[in-house]
Amino acid sequence: MSRRPIIAGNWKMHNLMQDAIDLTNGVMAGLKEYNKEDLPTVIIAPTFTSLYAANKALTDCGCGKVRLGAQNCYFEPKGAFTGEVTVEMLKDTGCEYVIIGHSERRQYFSETDEMINKKAKAILAGGLLPIICCGETLEQREAGVTDSHIASQIRKALDGLSTEDVAKSVIAYEPIWAIGTGKTCDADEANRVIAMIRNTVREMFGSAADQIRILYGGSVKPETIEEQMSKSDIDGALVGGASLKADSFVKIVTGAMAVRA
Ligand code: 13P
Secondary structure, eight states, rough: OOOOOEEEOOOOOOHHHHHHHHHHHHHHHHTTTSSSGGEEEEEEEHHHHHOOOHHHHHHOOOOOEEEEEOOOOSSSSSSOTTTTOOOOHHHHHHEEEEEEEOHHHHHHHHOOOOHHHHHHHHHHHHOOEEEEEEEHHHHHHTTTOOHHHHHHHHHHHHHOOHHHHHHHHHEEEEOOOGSSOOOOOOOOHOOOOOOOOHHHHHHEEEGGTTTTTEEOOOOSOOHHHHHHHHHSOOOOEEEEESSSHHHHHHHHHHHHHHHHH
16 A cells, blocks of 8 residues: 655754745755656644744745644643643644654653554544654663654553544654764665564554655655665654754755655
């Protein structure tokens, strides 16, 4: 079964509003010559404060080649939760995807598997799609607990979801030691872990495992994407640093497209 690849740019805490508009326009300009049907699903995830502006740039262009995502949300629908943002608010700004459980949120903001599960349910109930991140630290890898740790993260994140919702969701495997370090995980090893994740999804939800898209993230660059996309289970990439420049992000998108064409 062929799954449409996804290339998603996580801009993290970068870019003021005008930078976000310029980058959004730069990405669209770089994709101009390609047919929408040939491209992977392309997602950009700016900070909350630039979502409205990025969405306006996307809709003004009208090419429909780039989707909007957010980097986080809260699971409650409204209320006294100072500083938090609901799924409905994200939908209101044009978001279709929400990244949850990024290792930076787990590490610096104490996000737990239980919270990530609640967020996944709220996102799907609100008609958006979660990009659920998982990954091991270097210590866990060296201790030989990578697979058990990640399988546990996935089981907890997906607990109680419906098979239909899991089939349309997205997972991103991001080994923490490969994030922002320039040290990409070996493509065969990334593929092995991603196949293990798919197998975990299969044990829980059967054939939804053939539809869910599982991305690799961690120092993805234009030079690495073709080998990564040539692997059986890697359905795309969640890109940090290299998504902050239109030309490198576009090269990653077109590199992925060339492999899957
Ligand atoms: P880098 O591509 O900068 O390593 O970041 C990966 C990441 O964390 C994407 O969510």
